[in-house]
Amino acid sequence: MRHIILLVLAGLLSVTSQAQNLLGITTSPYGGTHRIYLNPALAADSPHSYDANLFTANVHADNNYVRYNAPYSLLTLLAQNVPNRFRRPDGSLAFQMDYTREILDGKSKYGTLWGEVRGPALQFKTGPRGGLGFTSRLRAAAQVSGASEQLLSALRASLRDSALFSIPSRDNKFSINTNTYAEVALTFAYTLLEDEGQKLLGGITVKRLFGYTSGHLINRGLDYQIQFDQTGRDEGYLEVNQVDADLGYTSFLQGRNFSPRTLLNPEAPGNGWGVDLGVSYIAQVDEDAPLLRLSGSLMDIGSIRYEGQAYDVQRQNVRFYPSDFDQVGGSEDIAGVLRQKLDIEPASGKRSFRSGLPTALNLAAEWQSPAGLGMSVVWFQNMRGLTAIAMHQPTLIAITPRFTTRLIEASIPIAYLNRGIMVGLAGRLGPFWLGSDNIMGLMGSGRNGFAPRGIDVYGGVAFGLNRKTL
Numbered sequence: 001m002r003h004i005i006l007l008v009l010a011g012l013l014s015v016t017s018q019a020q021n022l023l024g025i026t027t028s029p030y031g032g033t034h035r036i037y038l039n040p041a042l043a044a045d046s047p048h049s050y051d052a053n054l055f056t057a058n059v060h061a062d063n064n065y066v067r068y069n070a071p072y073s074l075l076t077l078l079a080q081n082v083p084n085r086f087r088r089p090d091g092s093l094a095f096q097m098d099y100t101r102e103i104l105d106g107k108s109k110y111g112t113l114w115g116e117v118r119g120p121a122l123q124f125k126t127g128p129r130g131g132l133g134f135t136s137r138l139r140a141a142a143q144v145s146g147a148s149e150q151l152l153s154a155l156r157a158s159l160r161d162s163a164l165f166s167i168p169s170r171d172n173k174f175s176i177n178t179n180t181y182a183e184v185a186l187t188f189a190y191t192l193l194e195d196e197g198q199k200l201l202g203g204i205t206v207k208r209l210f211g212y213t214s215g216h217l218i219n220r221g222l223d224y225q226i227q228f229d230q231t232g233r234d235e236g237y238l239e240v241n242q243v244d245a246d247l248g249y250t251s252f253l254q255g256r257n258f259s260p261r262t263l264l265n266p267e268a269p270g271n272g273w274g275v276d277l278g279v280s281y282i283a284q285v286d287e288d289a290p291l292l293r294l295s296g297s298l299m300d301i302g303s304i305r306y307e308g309q310a311y312d313v314q315r316q317n318v319r320f321y322p323s324d325f326d327q328v329g330g331s332e333d334i335a336g337v338l339r340q341k342l343d344i345e346p347a348s349g350k351r352s353f354r355s356g357l358p359t360a361l362n363l364a365a366e367w368q369s370p371a372g373l374g375m376s377v378v379w380f381q382n383m384r385g386l387t388a389i390a391m392h393q394p395t396l397i398a399i400t401p402r403f404t405t406r407l408i409e410a411s412i413p414i415a416y417l418n419r420g421i422m423v424g425l426a427g428r429l430g431p432f433w434l435g436s437d438n439i440m441g442l443m444g445s446g447r448n449g450f451a452p453r454g455i456d457v458y459g460g461v462a463f464g465l466n467r468k469t470l
Contacts, residue, residue, distance in 0.1 A: 022058055022458050023413035024426020024435035027376040027400050029368055030409065032462050033121040036133050036187050038362060038378070039278035039297040040203030043123055043131035044189035048464030053135075055119040056433065056460025061441075062394065063111030063144075064418040065152055067451035068444065070099035074455040075442045101451060102153065108174075109152055110418055112394050114141045119460070123187070129194070133187035133205075138263070140180040141358075146386050147174040154226050154238070172222040179355050179391050180253075181211040181270060181304055182263060192279075197289075201280040211270020211304040212262065214355045215249040215335055216389045229321070238320040243313060246389065247344070248353045249335035250308035274302030274357050293366040298383075300357035300393070309335075311349040315342050356390025359383040368404070376400045394418065398437075413437050420453055431463035 025034045032051030035042040059078065068074055072082055088094050116139050123133035151172055189203030223241040252269045256262060278297030284290070318341060328334050339346075361381040368374040379397050384390045394417055402411035413424035415437060426435025436442055437456040444450030 021060070021380070021396070021398075021415075021437055021456075022056070022435070023378070023398050023400050023415065023437050024411045024424060025056070025433055025458065025460075025462075027364070027366065027378060027413075028402065028409060028411065028428070029366075029374065029404060030406075030428070030464065032464055033123045033133055033135055034118070034462065036123070036135060036185075036203075036205060036276075037118075037299075038364060039280055039295045040133075040187045040205040040276045041189050041201040041278040041280040041295065041297070043133045043187050043203055044129065044191055044201045045280065045282065045293075046123060046125070046131060046464065049125045049466035051123040051462070051464045053119045053121040053460065053462040055117065056458065056462060057118075058114075058116045058456075058458035060114045060116075060437070060454070060456045061112065062418055062420075062422075062438070062454030062456075063109065064103060064107065064420065064453065065109040065111060065147075065149070066100040066102055066156075067453055068099070068441075069101045069446040069451050070095070071446050073443060073445045074452065075457070078455070097156065099446070100156070102149075102156070103453075104149055104153075106149065107419070109144065109147045109149065110394070111144045112141065112392075113143070115139070119462075129191035131187075131189045131203075133185075133189075135185045135187065135205075136183065138180075138182045141391050142178045143176070143392055145175045145177075145392060148172050151222075151224075170223045172219065172224070173386070174219050174222075175386060175388075176215075176217045177355070177389065177391055178213070178215045179211070179304070180213045180258075181209055183207045183209050183274065185274075187276075197285045198281070198283050201282065203276075203278045203280075205276035207274035207276075207302065209270070209272040209274055209302070209304050209357075210263075210268055211250075211272065211306055211355070212258070212268050213250050213253045214270060214304070214306050214308070214353075216246065216353075216355065217338075218246040218387050218389060220244045220246075220387065235322055237322075240315070240318040240320065242316050243318070243342075245313045246310070247313050247335070247338060247342075248306075248308060248310035248389065250306050254333070269308055270304040270306040270355075272302060272304035272354075274300055276300065278362075288370055290370070291366075291368045293364070293368075295362070295364040295366075297362045298359070299362055300359050303354045303356045303390070305352060305354050307352050309339075309346065309349050309351070310353040311339070311344050313342055313344065318342060353389065356384060356388055358391040358393040360393035372404050374402045374404055376402070411435075418453070422454075422456070424456065426458075431461050432459075433462060434459040 033053045118137040121135040185207040187205040193200040221244040280295040283292045364378045366376040382395045396417040398415035400413045409428040415422045422438040424437035441452040441455035444452035
């Protein structure tokens with residue numbers, strides 16, 4: 001059981017998506033190809049004739065269930081630089097339960113762990129009114145949506161908290177989704193209308209998707225209670241009285257390391273298509289006047305079809321012990337244990353399933369002065385339902401003040417996400433970008449009193465050539 005506990009808490013504590021925000025870069029007028037991920041219409045409005053992204057990487061995590069309270073930072077944990085005094089004699093990490101602090105407010109719990117690598121990518125003008133972009137990226141995510149406090153508290157305590165024993169819990173609903181895939185995309189944007197300091201842009205991105213691994217557990221109804229085994233096992237167990245769920249997973253990465261060879265493997269189990277659509281209105285009286293930009297887009301429409309196993313699970317009276325998961329090495333092994341414990345016959349399921357992209361509505365308002373001062377406000381709205389077999393773009397609202405010149409830039413993203421405020425810091429020096437949408441997540445720990453709910457960091461090399469007037 002400990003492995004599945006760690007999987008759930010990992011989805012809540014730390015990796016998915018997003019997500020794909022990178023607010024310090026995406027909302028910058030010098031964001032180049034990264035602006036396409038905000039709105040494809042902006043490919044026709046770059047201040048450069050050519051924009052290139054060699055590579056950019058992002059790791060994001062956020063949740064509303066636990067705060068991180070360990071005596072070392074999340075950045076130290078992710079970098080695997082935890083001091084030896086916090087490790088066991090065999091070198092493994094001795095992560096204590098009190099290294100996290102529950103947020104008990106009676107609300108449903110959500111968590112996202114998202115990693116992304118963008119590039120290479122190239123964008124260029126096709127004339128005075130149009131732009132064309134070629135982009136690529138790799139995305140990996142794990143998400144928990146709608147989980148109850150009581151269930152997560154039981155898992156966090158490894159089913160050992162006697163205060164939770166024999167308390168019935170009924171009609172629990174939640175979803176767990178994981179997905180790892182790559183995309184290559186073509187973007188075209190064009191100035192649809194232009195007249196006296198105003199113009200209207202439109203854009204579309206078409207994506208070819210290659211899926212490597214995916215899994216989901218869509219729980220439509222779970223009745224359970226925690227009991228203590230008095231027959232000699234001396235451990236608590238999860239007694240499932242009734243469960244109604246969809247379970248699906250792939251096995252392509254089982255026994256494989258994820259490597260460049262894996263990316264090019266023709267036996268990868270998933271493929272699909274995606275589309276982004278966007279429009280943008282720009283008003284600027286002349287080159288010496290401030291610029292106003294209003295944008296709207298519908299992003300990540302589409303899905304990936306996976307060759308794998310998919311089951312409709314309806315079972316009663318099933319017991320899960322922590323020791324059931326002792327030999328598990330990853331999410332695909334966990335799916336195998338669930339199939340065994342739920343007495344699912346392999347031949348009873350389907351041989352394929354679809355996993356949706358994190359469809360979202362993006363709205364943005366941007367103001368930029370010729371002196372370099374600017375401000376952007378964005379709203380990313382998740383468009384996927386709780387029970388969808390799909391990744392979800394976490395809904396957020398953010399404001400980002402910035403100072404921008406041709407060679408340097410600094411910005412302070414401030415976002416409202418998962419009922420919490422995140423403050424970030426991002427900068428650019430020439431082609432080098434570095435930033436975080438949650439700076440407290442990088443520094444916070446139990447020692448300094450900052451107990452973050454997640455972490456976010458990004459950086460890369462991206463630049464423009466043949467500068468035009470902004």
